Amino acid sequence: TIKKLINKLYKSNELEWEELLYILNHIGEYGKEYLIQKAHETRMKVYGDRVFMRGLIEFTNYCKKGCIYCGIGAFNKNVDRYRLGLEEILLCCDEGYKLGYRTFVLQGGEDNFYSDDKIEEIIEEIKNRYKDTAITLSIGEKSYESYEKYFNAGVDRYLLRHETASKELFEKIHTNSNYENRIQCLWNLKKIGYQVGAGFMVGIPTQTKEDLIKDIFFLKELDPEMVGIGPFIPHKDTVFHNEEGGTLEDTIIMLALLRLFLPYVLLPATTALGTIHPFGREQGIKAGANVVMPNLSPIGVREKYSLYNGKICTGDEAAECRGCIQNRIEKAGFSVDMSRGDNIKWRR
Ligand code: 5AD
Ligand code: FES
Known part of the structure; x- marks a missing residue:
């Protein structure tokens, strides 16, 4: 019956x-093998063997939020901000552009230092220099008006994981964020015209199979262009420091399922997946993932x-x-694809 259901x-x-x-x-x-095989067939039909590359620039680790699983939450006094x-930022882009990147992902904590004007200035500068490049922004929950400003300044895509589609679990792990607002942000981003990335963590303490099904059903309804899925990994300075993390196996199953529920989606093999297993990203790619996001941040800040603990690509090897x-x-x-790599169903 499993095989029938997967078919x-x-x-x-x-x-x-x-x-x-x-x-x-x-x-x-x-x-599991059969599921992975079907997810692989689907990605081959839709995107072929290509894996899209995005250059990730983590431009601020200040954050006013207090997500209790996250190592850079405002509560953590041990972070060197x-x-x-x-x-x-432009230097990172220059380097990235020379390496062939045509998507830059600007990610940061929710940091009021970067006013809308500052963000618009950064976007316009990058867009001006690199006309053939897509910009993805990922700076958390903002107002409709702010999202609209960034979009008009030239941002193409926005990443905002919903983290979990269980309202109860969401509110357990977020001290100053509410579920309805998070979800509303995603609908707002879609309405404005972004290519939208949602996503969730696998293996959050107390998360159930039903919660994961809610994630899939929510994503099916939202129909985003991108979905980021990674294992939860404990961070030493958080209340979850002694908890188990999400497993490679569970994360791979969710990736493969997502590929089958949303065949056209852009699905990264995340850094978190590469952190819990030396070949985690490769296994993710074999199970339907088709994006990787190597770090372009200056080595000194990575x-x-x-x-979370143990993040890869932060040490001496990171230049490469x-x-x-x-x-x-x-x-x-x-095969590596360095193009902008828009979702193939996408039309502005
Ligand atoms: N383990 C795994 N992923 C995490 N994130 C934040 N903290 C952790 C953690 N401890 C993820 C969240 C966020 C993304 C940028 O990183 O899903 O949206
Ligand atoms: Fe960063 Fe391998 S991808 S070191």
């Missing part, structure tokens, strides 16, 4: 709640953007992420 999902991109629950409860080794100025990841992708049997 149904493969053909129709849909399942009933009970069917999905059945898969999660009974998948087993054989079912930094902000990159316009010139520093360790400070510490959302571009080459490292290319090798890894090719060894896994896929």
